[in-house]
Amino acid sequence: MNVLIAGAGRLGAEVAQVLSASGNTVTVVDPDQMRLDALRGRFAARLVLGDASEAAVQARAEVAHAALVVAATGQDEDNLVISLIAKRRFGVSRVAARVNDDENAWLFDHHWGVDVAVPAATPLVSLIEEATGATDTVALMRLSSAGVGIVETTITEESSSAGLPLGDVELPGGTMVATVVRAGQPTAPRPDLILRPGDELLLVSHAAGEQEIHSAFQ
Template identity: 75%
Template sequence: MISLLAKRRFGAARVAARVNEAENAWLFDQEWGVDVAVPAATLLISLIEEATGATETVALLRLSKAGVEVMETAITEDPRAAGRRLGEIVLPPGTVVATVVRDGRPTVPRPEVRLLPGDELLLVSHAATEQEIHAAFQ
């Protein structure tokens, strides 16, 4: 209904709707004012939330068969992580740093790597939440 209102009442030129339940996807069509239906499970939603500044830590991918989640976090100016060596950061149990991306280039996450503001870390975990990862680095 919100999509239909946006289209008809407020004249939205293009309406994208998030589909939370896959079995309801058939409802999200032009007849209901939806131009683009985006499944909630897609990586796109996480990327949009990250780009809008919703959080510095975001889950990127869940690998259900492997039982792990891939998350990204950014190092801010906060002294909790900035300037510290990766080996000094206490990670939640079952979590490893897959790479440190600096200036658009991934590097091997050695313990002696000093974290700098702007660094982005990709982490893999089977148990940690986004909040726990955020707390470790922010």
């Protein structure tokens, strides 16, 4: 999937790293050259200097080829304009925008081209799931320096592992379960823990890919 991220601050950088690690083609746009330089080499992404609230800059960043735009700047007015241009001018199918000030949340709707409004306090994984429409496995981040990937997968009614003890699931080599989140609470990943629909598992691996881990549980 082609993704354009407007804003190379903390949030934009984290989203870019996650989506790049998941195999997406990522473009990051920011008017601050120093911010872009700080991202260079951290992950695979095209870096474009410019203000994404300008149609010409979005055009130069080839936003028309993007399936997803994430407006992640620290200014609500910029995020709204970025969203509107991406949706109305270039026809981007899915636009997610960060809401920095809760009082402005009512503006972030389809009238401004926003499909997903993301409050600033939203956890990163939730932002990615909502923005991309993902509902099962989301690669959270890849710690390239250590060669370690962190992957989340959710057990559903249809999952082959539903109803099985965690210890009975054959994991790919070099992979371990870090925690199981059940009803919003982290649970120790004991071998005798029976997996239930709705359980969210966080796994760490230095060898297996996202699809291998997903297949083990689904």
